[in-house]
Amino acid sequence: MANVSIRNIRKSFGSVAIIKGVDVDIDDGEFVILVGPSGCGKSTLLRMIAGLEDITDGEIRIGPRVVNDVPPKDRDIAMVFQNYALYPHMTVADNMAFSLKLKGTPQAEKTKRVQDAAASLGLLPLLDRYPRQLSGGQRQRVAMGRAIVRDPQVFLFDEPLSNLDAKLRVQMRAEIKELHQRLKTTTVYVTHDQIEAMTMADKIVVMHDGIVEQIGAPLELYDRPANRFVAGFIGSPAMNFLDGVLTDGGLRLPSGAVLSLDGQPALPAGSKATYGVRPEHLQIVPAGTPGAIPAEVAVVEPTGSDTTVIAKAEGGNLTIVVRDRVALRPGEAVALQPVARQVHLFDERGQRVAGL
Amino acid sequence: MSEWLSPEEWSAVTLSLKVATTAMVGSVVPGIAVAMLLARGRFWGRHLLDAVVHLPLILPPVAVGYVLLLTFGRRGPVGAFLAEHFGIVFSFRWTGAALACAIMGFPLLVRAIRLSIEAVDRKLERAGETLGAHPIFVFLLVTLPLILPGILAGMVLSFAKAMGEFGATITFVSNIPGETQTLPSAIYTFTQVPGGESGALRLTLVSVLLSLAALWGSEWLARRVRRRLSVG
Numbered sequence A: 001m002a003n004v005s006i007r008n009i010r011k012s013f014g015s016v017a018i019i020k021g022v023d024v025d026i027d028d029g030e031f032v033i034l035v036g037p038s039g040c041g042k043s044t045l046l047r048m049i050a051g052l053e054d055i056t057d058g059e060i061r062i063g064p065r066v067v068n069d070v071p072p073k074d075r076d077i078a079m080v081f082q083n084y085a086l087y088p089h090m091t092v093a094d095n096m097a098f099s100l101k102l103k104g105t106p107q108a109e110k111t112k113r114v115q116d117a118a119a120s121l122g123l124l125p126l127l128d129r130y131p132r133q134l135s136g137g138q139r140q141r142v143a144m145g146r147a148i149v150r151d152p153q154v155f156l157f158d159e160p161l162s163n164l165d166a167k168l169r170v171q172m173r174a175e176i177k178e179l180h181q182r183l184k185t186t187t188v189y190v191t192h193d194q195i196e197a198m199t200m201a202d203k204i205v206v207m208h209d210g211i212v213e214q215i216g217a218p219l220e221l222y223d224r225p226a227n228r229f230v231a232g233f234i235g236s237p238a239m240n241f242l243d244g245v246l247t248d249g250g251l252r253l254p255s256g257a258v259l260s261l262d263g264q265p266a267l268p269a270g271s272k273a274t275y276g277v278r279p280e281h282l283q284i285v286p287a288g289t290p291g292a293i294p295a296e297v298a299v300v301e302p303t304g305s306d307t308t309v310i311a312k313a314e315g316g317n318l319t320i321v322v323r324d325r326v327a328l329r330p331g332e333a334v335a336l337q338p339v340a341r342q343v344h345l346f347d348e349r350g351q352r353v354a355g356l
Numbered sequence B: 001m002s003e004w005l006s007p008e009e010w011s012a013v014t015l016s017l018k019v020a021t022t023a024m025v026g027s028v029v030p031g032i033a034v035a036m037l038l039a040r041g042r043f044w045g046r047h048l049l050d051a052v053v054h055l056p057l058i059l060p061p062v063a064v065g066y067v068l069l070l071t072f073g074r075r076g077p078v079g080a081f082l083a084e085h086f087g088i089v090f091s092f093r094w095t096g097a098a099l100a101c102a103i104m105g106f107p108l109l110v111r112a113i114r115l116s117i118e119a120v121d122r123k124l125e126r127a128g129e130t131l132g133a134h135p136i137f138v139f140l141l142v143t144l145p146l147i148l149p150g151i152l153a154g155m156v157l158s159f160a161k162a163m164g165e166f167g168a169t170i171t172f173v174s175n176i177p178g179e180t181q182t183l184p185s186a187i188y189t190f191t192q193v194p195g196g197e198s199g200a201l202r203l204t205l206v207s208v209l210l211s212l213a214a215l216w217g218s219e220w221l222a223r224r225v226r227r228r229l230s231v232g
């Protein structure tokens, strides 16, 4: 096992800069998730750690060793690909034994290690099959088994679950997490699914357009997003944003309504600012309640456990999530009361404003 | 069959089989190497190599034979060198016929292999590297098995081309019964002499049968291999 340190990493394809200076420290045994919208450079960064992509500038260390010029085969990593990349001409057992075969591991030990990994992944009955004879979820497990058998310093996963259906995804999420708790191997995991990131990671790295927006524990990012991008990216349904101007003790919306703020923002009155509130921190109150945002119910979506309400307010639609079942009809006039302690404020450049 | 064909006809058939097999076997490894270079290489002169490999496909076969005569003939620069240092002689020998056939079939062989290389999912090779494989082992354990259908297809094309090659062969090594008279040359000879029609017909029938056998054999092999390699 090893820590991974990424120092001021840059990557350009031709003249196009894709990764624009990224620093990440990954502790020994940590489960780190790189998350961000499509095209932000997550896979590129992961492939640079794997050695499959040259590093334009900066330094990557695995353990104490700088690996910039170390070929992939010598980095002591194992990567699980989105499409699994299983060898169609080899059985499950041969796929899993691939790394041991290369090392010239004796047959008896090879068999034992493959059997052990197969047992832990429920693959024992499938060892003699070919990949084409497996379901998507089984292929996924074989790909993980092949990585586990290598017993690497670092596991690298590139969207390993994105080809599975929703139910299987939830199940495999738990399995991968459990696997990590058992093996405690340092893991870097790429996904664009923020729920996957929230549920699995020790630490999340939010990337956007080739830079790191924020690094932190899942709940840290949820409770204290460093900027508007992270605030909008983490959490589902996404945070609501309202633009306005700071006044003494509140934020004035273009309509003249003033939302009260709990605390003293570190920004002078008169500055433009964005008010952010999560759907579960908006309460639906009777229309006309003072200090609440007037709105009209547009859509009511019961999911069973809770209800998502979309309401039209001045300045855009707002999403509200309530735990109870609500008797609201589209067109009904209501007011929305933010929980003042749970409000976020961002300045004109989108940075979090301290003091709330 | 030996009663049905005259000794000369029989020797043309076996010679053709020998020449075609030699041409096919001898060009496989260079064919894979050139196909890899063309499919994966990023070097100056790649397009030139591509053009040179494809030349036999578009040049008149007689011209190819003539170029071979100039370079690999007894007084040609390569031919003289090989004869002097290694005792290898091509001109007017069956080996020369094999060389001519190999070169004429080379573009077909390379093309088939190259297409299959381009169809290989690079992720499979990358996965091999991340699992600790040296690029040579990635090639031997991953790439090579995956392109096997393409190699087989290319070999059949090369063999079939060699069985039918006429222009380059006759120009380079002439038409010596028992030494360089291949099936097509023998058929040609029959058509040039009075009363040769039945011989020409018999040999034509033989070449049809051989071609069909090769085609079916390769189809059968390719289907087996493809079934084993299918991902999904």
Ligand SMILES: Nc1ncnc2c1ncn2[C@@H]1O[C@H](COP(=O)(O)OP(=O)(O)OP(=O)(O)O)[C@@H](O)[C@H]1O
Pocket: A013, A018, A036, A037, A038, A039, A040, A041, A042, A043, A044, A045, A192
């Ligand atoms: N070999 C390449 N040549 C040129 N541009 C590339 C290359 N590989 C990736 N890119 C570009 O780099 C950017 C980042 O790609 P990358 O695959 O890292 O995105 P990603 O964050 O993994 O996205 P996704 O969630 O869609 O997988 C994209 O704009 C892509 O077009």
Ligand SMILES: [Mg+2]
Pocket: A042, A043, A044
């Ligand atoms: Mg990606």
